[in-house]
Amino acid sequence: MALRTLQVSPGFMRFMPKEYQDLVEKGPFGRKLKLSDLGTYKELLEEHPMCEGCAMAFFIRLALTALPAPEHTVIVGTAGCGRLSLSQAAIPFVYGNYCDTNGVATGIKRGLALRFPDQPKDVVVIAGDGGLSDIGFSQVMHGWFRQEKFTTVMLDNEVYGNTGGQESGMTKRGEVVKMAPIGKQFEKIDMIGLAKTAGVAYIARLTPTNPSRIISTIRKAVLIAREVGPTYVQAYTSCNIEYSIPPEKVLEDARQVEKERYGFLEIISDEAKAFLAAQDAAHRE
Amino acid sequence: MNGNEYRVKPGPEGLLPPAAACCGVVLSEKGQGLVEGALKSENDTLRVMARELLTRQNPTIFPGPLVLWAWREGVADKAASVLELAHEIPGVRIIPMPDYRPIYPKIDPEAVINPCHPNLTIWHNKIEVCVFIGVHCHFANITLKMIRAGTNCYTITLCHEAGHEDSMASLPFADANQVRALTETIRQLKREGLRPRYADTPGILLTAAQEALSQGLVWQPAPVAQ
Ligand SMILES: Cc1ncc(C[n+]2csc(CCOP(=O)(O)OP(=O)(O)O)c2C)c(N)n1
Ligand code: SF4
Numbered sequence: 001m002a003l004r005t006l007q008v009s010p011g012f013m014r015f016m017p018k019e020y021q022d023l024v025e026k027g028p029f030g031r032k033l034k035l036s037d038l039g040t041y042k043e044l045l046e047e048h049p050m051c052e053g054c055a056m057a058f059f060i061r062l063a064l065t066a067l068p069a070p071e072h073t074v075i076v077g078t079a080g081c082g083r084l085s086l087s088q089a090a091i092p093f094v095y096g097n098y099c100d101t102n103g104v105a106t107g108i109k110r111g112l113a114l115r116f117p118d119q120p121k122d123v124v125v126i127a128g129d130g131g132l133s134d135i136g137f138s139q140v141m142h143g144w145f146r147q148e149k150f151t152t153v154m155l156d157n158e159v160y161g162n163t164g165g166q167e168s169g170m171t172k173r174g175e176v177v178k179m180a181p182i183g184k185q186f187e188k189i190d191m192i193g194l195a196k197t198a199g200v201a202y203i204a205r206l207t208p209t210n211p212s213r214i215i216s217t218i219r220k221a222v223l224i225a226r227e228v229g230p231t232y233v234q235a236y237t238s239c240n241i242e243y244s245i246p247p248e249k250v251l252e253d254a255r256q257v258e259k260e261r262y263g264f265l266e267i268i269s270d271e272a273k274a275f276l277a278a279q280d281a282a283h284r285e
Numbered sequence: 286m287n288g289n290e291y292r293v294k295p296g297p298e299g300l301l302p303p304a305a306a307c308c309g310v311v312l313s314e315k316g317q318g319l320v321e322g323a324l325k326s327e328n329d330t331l332r333v334m335a336r337e338l339l340t341r342q343n344p345t346i347f348p349g350p351l352v353l354w355a356w357r358e359g360v361a362d363k364a365a366s367v368l369e370l371a372h373e374i375p376g377v378r379i380i381p382m383p384d385y386r387p388i389y390p391k392i393d394p395e396a397v398i399n400p401c402h403p404n405l406t407i408w409h410n411k412i413e414v415c416v417f418i419g420v421h422c423h424f425a426n427i428t429l430k431m432i433r434a435g436t437n438c439y440t441i442t443l444c445h446e447a448g449h450e451d452s453m454a455s456l457p458f459a460d461a462n463q464v465r466a467l468t469e470t471i472r473q474l475k476r477e478g479l480r481p482r483y484a485d486t487p488g489i490l491l492t493a494a495q496e497a498l499s500q501g502l503v504w505q506p507a508p509v510a511q
Contacts, residue, residue, distance in 0.1 A: 007354065011364060012368075014491075014499055017383065017393065017396040017498075020383050021498070047388075084389070087386055
């Protein structure tokens with residue numbers, strides 16, 4: 001996708017739905033927008049069918065807002081709740097099978113690099129903890145070991161939300177969820193440690209408590225993946241339904257989980273640090 | 286005919302209509318067209334399309350992304366040819382399919398047609414003849430089958446590639462020249478005395494959603510009747 005694809009053919013604008021008129025006239029494409037600009041422009045995602053008050057939907061909205069070049073970005077997702085909204089966003093979305101998102105992303109990233117050698121294209125995998133730490137696990141790991149230059153964002157609600165509450169590798173030990181009645185028998189998989197071992201250039205773990213931190217984390221992850229190497233963001237996004245969290249308590253839960261065990265963590269390789277410093281310097285000039 | 290008797294007629298055909306290709310319908314070559322599954326000359330195909338567009342209820346053009354977005358040379362001309370066509374069909378509406386992303390929980394059937402549930406737009410607007418142009422073939426095929434399954438709409442496709450067996454009338458390799466040929470055929474039929482069904486409603490009609498938008502108003506689709 002490029003800006004040119006956003007020009008409506010002469011004479012057709014008046015037939016376009018309002019949403020598309022707004023996207024063309026006041027969308028985020030080709031603009032440098034900040035968190036404080038939210039509400040002043042047409043966002044990539046507005047309507048979606050995810051549950052009321054879902055933290056994952058909130059996180060996705062902010063993550064899409066953070067993309068540095070949405071007109072040059074492809075999102076790869078898969079089965080799971082997140083794709084319900086991701087596939088509706090005004091950005092190319094590729095539905096990988098439930099297991100092969102990171103293989104698909106590898107192919108897309110390499111293909112785009114061949115097709116558009118002068119135009120950086122960002123590829124961002126956004127999928128659930130089941131999709132990435134269970135069935136897609138080997139492809140995530142291999143992508144990292146191969147140092148593929150794309151971003152992986154895990155929507156970690158610590159359960160299979162979309163299929164009614166099976167435990168995932170990211171569920172906490174001992175946790176009883178609707179379709180795991182005897183409780184999880186082993187520890188939450190240490191994806192952060194695995195990412196470190198695999199030499200991922202930028203690793204972050206966060207909760208949706210702080211919108212500007214979500215924006216800056218995703219933006220760093222995408223820019224570093226463009227220039228340096230693979231990046232990984234693990235976001236606690238809860239699940240109101242499977243963990244019985246009333247919508248109005250979702251952020252309270254996120255704050256508590258952040259405080260008690262999730263925290264905010266960033267691990268940045270030396271090369272990525274140098275890249276960010278150069279970016280900052282260029283920004284200040 | 287192609288040596289088989291399967292006819293691709295307006296539906297409703299039921300939940301899972303067979304793909305016409307599985308019933309022996311083959312695609313036409315350049316210079317030919319398909320009418321209800323049978324190979325015809327381009328000219329005969331254009332005449333059928335023109336007649337259906339002038340005589341059936343609520344004719345509607347569904348332009349797809351390859352027409353709506355001026356993404357490369359030539360698109361603006363093709364888009365212009367589509368508007369010329371529209372101007373020759375009295376009472377026609379233009380409802381776009383700007384892309385293929387799903388729209389849930391609810392579409393506005395007066396603003397858009399979506400390949401996940403094209404029947405909603407057809408039903409709501411009581412469309413009994415439509416033209417698809419500029420829709421990528423894969424999504425056109427899905428859309429056409431859903432329309433044939435659940436509606437009585439006569440589907441016409443002006444396809445840039447090989448055409449569509451699942452529409453009632455299809456012209457392959459259709460560029461702006463073919464669109465203009467259809468426009469000319471419509472003029473010809475009128476000259477021959479065919480009085481269009483909406484002869485008293487000249488020009489392109491806007492849907493209520495488009496009308497409201499053009500006046501800067503916010504429009505809500507009517508609530509579903511209980
Ligand atoms: C290969 C395959 N196996 C199983 C499924 C069924 N399935 C769909 S969504 C899902 C669970 C999703 O859980 P997760 O990835 O954690 O995402 P969430 O819904 O929690 O956001 C499963 C098992 C599938 N679609 N494909
Ligand atoms: S099931 Fe859970 S994760 Fe999925 S949309 Fe609902 S609250 Fe969000």
